Amino acid sequence: xxxxxDPGEVxxxxxxxxxxxxxxxxxxxxxxxRRGIEAIAEHAAALRAVPLGNADEPxxxxxxxxxxx
Amino acid sequence: MNPVFRPLxxxxxxxxxxxxxxxxxxxxxxxxxEKLGPRYNAVVTVTRERALxxxxxxxxxxxxxxxxxxxxxxxxxxxDLLATAGGIPTTWGAAPLRAQQFDFDxxxxxxxxxxxxxxxxxxxMVELAGGMGYCQPNAxxxxxxxxxxxxxxxxxxxxxxxxxxxxxxxxxxxxxxxxWGSILSPAANCxxxxxxxxxxxxxRHGAMALCWxxxxxxxxxxxxxDCGLVLDAIAGPDPRDATAVDRPFAYDDAAVAGxxxxxxxxxxxxxxxxxxxxxxxxxxxxxxxxxxxxxxxxLADLPYEAVTRLILMAEAASAFEDMIESGAIAGLTAPxxxxxxYARDTILAKDYIRxxxxxxxxxxxxxxxxxxxxxxVAPGRPAxxxxxxxxxxxxxxxxxxxxxxxxxxAAGLPAIAVPNGFTEAGLPTSLQFLGRAWEENTVLxxxxxxxxxxxxxxxxxxxx
Numbered sequence: 235x236x237x238x239x240d241p242g243e244v245x246x247x248x249x250x251x252x253x254x255x256x257x258x259x260x261x262x263x264x265x266x267x268r269r270g271i272e273a274i275a276e277h278a279a280a281l282r283a284v285p286l287g288n289a290d291e292p293x294x295x296x297x298x299x300x301x302x303x
Numbered sequence: 304m305n306p307v308f309r310p311l312x313x314x315x316x317x318x319x320x321x322x323x324x325x326x327x328x329x330x331x332x333x334x335x336x337e338k339l340g341p342r343y344n345a346v347v348t349v350t351r352e353r354a355l356x357x358x359x360x361x362x363x364x365x366x367x368x369x370x371x372x373x374x375x376x377x378x379x380x381x382x383d384l385l386a387t388a389g390g391i392p393t394t395w396g397a398a399p400l401r402a403q404q405f406d407f408d409x410x411x412x413x414x415x416x417x418x419x420x421x422x423x424x425x426x427x428m429v430e431l432a433g434g435m436g437y438c439q440p441n442a443x444x445x446x447x448x449x450x451x452x453x454x455x456x457x458x459x460x461x462x463x464x465x466x467x468x469x470x471x472x473x474x475x476x477x478x479x480x481x482x483w484g485s486i487l488s489p490a491a492n493c494x495x496x497x498x499x500x501x502x503x504x505x506x507r508h509g510a511m512a513l514c515w516x517x518x519x520x521x522x523x524x525x526x527x528x529d530c531g532l533v534l535d536a537i538a539g540p541d542p543r544d545a546t547a548v549d550r551p552f553a554y555d556d557a558a559v560a561g562x563x564x565x566x567x568x569x570x571x572x573x574x575x576x577x578x579x580x581x582x583x584x585x586x587x588x589x590x591x592x593x594x595x596x597x598x599x600x601x602l603a604d605l606p607y608e609a610v611t612r613l614i615l616m617a618e619a620a621s622a623f624e625d626m627i628e629s630g631a632i633a634g635l636t637a638p639x640x641x642x643x644x645y646a647r648d649t650i651l652a653k654d655y656i657r658x659x660x661x662x663x664x665x666x667x668x669x670x671x672x673x674x675x676x677x678x679x680v681a682p683g684r685p686a687x688x689x690x691x692x693x694x695x696x697x698x699x700x701x702x703x704x705x706x707x708x709x710x711x712x713a714a715g716l717p718a719i720a721v722p723n724g725f726t727e728a729g730l731p732t733s734l735q736f737l738g739r740a741w742e743e744n745t746v747l748x749x750x751x752x753x754x755x756x757x758x759x760x761x762x763x764x765x766x767x
Contacts, residue, residue: 247649255645258630263642270436270646277613278654280606284661292659293666 240275247271306331307472308763311529314475315373318365325365325376329358329421332378335473336424339766343471344446345464347383348425350391354378357421364419373532375419380474382465383425384432384511385409385520395511396428396461398444399626399634409509410544411478411520411537418536426464426477432485433461434513434619435632435640439694442637447691450493451764452730456688457695459492461485465523466493471766476524476533480510482517483615483712484684484705487735490523490720491683494731496750496760497523498530501741502715503548505534506541514618515546516659517611517712526760527719527750531556534743555744559752564595566736566749567676569602575704576685583723583732584682591680594752600679603668607709610658610665614713617655620647666714666740673716673739678749681707683720683733707737717743719750722759731759 248268252259259267306314306328317323333351340346361376381387384395386405394401412422427445429437440447440457448463450456451471458467462479466489469477479486481499490497498521505520512518522533535554541547573584591597623644626632633641673679685705689695711718716737723734734753738746754760 251645251648254648255630255642258633259642259645266639267642267646270643271649274613274616274646274649277606277609278651278657280609281613281654281657281661284606284664286657286660290660290663292656293663 244268244271244275247275307335308525309475310526311377311475311524311532312373314377315375318376319370321365325358325361325421326355328376329354329378329423332423332474336468339471340424340468340473343449343451343458343467344443345427345448345467345471345473346424347394347427347445347464348391350422350424353389353391354421354423357416361419361421371419374415374536376421377475378421378423379415380424380426380465380468380477381412381422382428382462382477382479384428384480385412385478386509387412387422387425391425393425394444396430396432396443396445398430398636399631401444405509407509410506410541412509414537420536423474424468426468428463429461430635430637430640431623432480432482432511432513434623435635436643437637437640438696439637440689440691442640444636448489449691450688451766452494453688455690456730457492457691459489459684459688462489462523466490466495466497469493469495469523469525470764472763476522476529478520479523480518480520481712482513483611484708486521486523487683487708487718487720487733491731491733492688494722494762495523495525496527496530496719496721497521498534498719498743498747499711499717500534500538500743501717503546504538504552504741504743506539506544506547508541508543512622514615514622516618517615519715527721527747527754528556530719531747550741552743555748559748559755562748562752564677564749564752565675566591566595566597567600567672567679568597569679569681569706570599572681572707573685576682577687579687579726580682580685580732583726584734587723587734590757591753593756594749597680600672602672605661605665605668607665607706607713608704610661611709611713613650613654613658616647617650620644620650662713665710669710669714669716670739677745678736678738679707681735681737683723683735687726687730687732707735711737714740716740717746719746721750721753722762724759
């Protein structure tokens, strides 16, 4: 994947993970999580690179519900 | 008659004609599961009591002239993410859940019972179906799944035991599940046939949810015909699973001799595969030319793998939010599963939704390419079975490029993996046929045609 990533953004996101779970994590695990966050950021950048229009909606899994139907 | 490594149709006919007793058949496979299952880390629970009760019922019904069909009296195994009643654990492959029990049978289990099949085992799987990001084979409390083709060869996953148990002749067929690769991977590594149905073809009620918009259930067996017979029994709508659509399916087993197929190959689809896989695929294209035409096709430039992977990571993080946030994942077997999922807290909702908004484009593009074809063909997996002690991917970045898996699962398309010969090291390679939505009968026909002119599926490991 070639989409660019912002190191500052990755630092901020890693800080969120450290804030939530840091007590459980070793230094090595935090390094692995940084690589995981970088990969997520790359995936997200690849998705954001595709223009979408207002009418581009997800395939609808949700349907309105009535118990008597 | 030795019932091991026999196709379902042959077993079913012998049972119907009274030449083979369902009870004897169940005993044969129960013994094999108990004796040989541990060799491959293939089994979680042998369901001896339930199996013998079901086999005795089948025997009585058939003797009374009430034959239910080709699966009546035939033993099978189910991936241990399918709920089973009667005190049989359903562990999801996860050590913290090894005592988990349900008081109902999953819809697939019920449908197979209605077809007269006999549940002989709950089969091993990668913990939580691989949803926590495992990257090496030792990721289940039952140990790493082992392919019967090599003592150091990974069975593939996450339907590990479903692949290895069929390959070793421990069950005539098995049920697995696929979110991304979990049926095709063990089928490839174990040298058996595996069918991933269209999303919505088979009810997931009672199956562990990994990703609600990606999960599918399907059979692994010795032949494509076997897979068709099983799909016929398990397909159909279910009021308990809103995604299981009311779209009739009847297995079309019409003869394929003389039928001409149109196959497509995505340009460079095998370019990043391992050399042995590339070589086997190149040979298979020559064989496929005997069955029809093979043409190169080109896909629009879309982030296929990013779409599927982001959806998978986000939905799995939600499905197991309680285990992740409580820290219970530290009780899983694979060290990387103890923490990798924490990174998914950084997936933004708008990026997940963007992936879902891109999904219709993926589906339309796949359908555009497939509308002029019977199937896309590609290696079943881009790599052969890895050694048990080796990482097969990095923690975060997924496998070798797998555009077929990304598209096929994002678009919910049916695919079947069939054996495609062996490497010099004696490990199986695989070929997949991926079809248009709801075209299971087409990919099954293509796979049957392939198996009518090849003998790879007739080779079995030396298992005693």
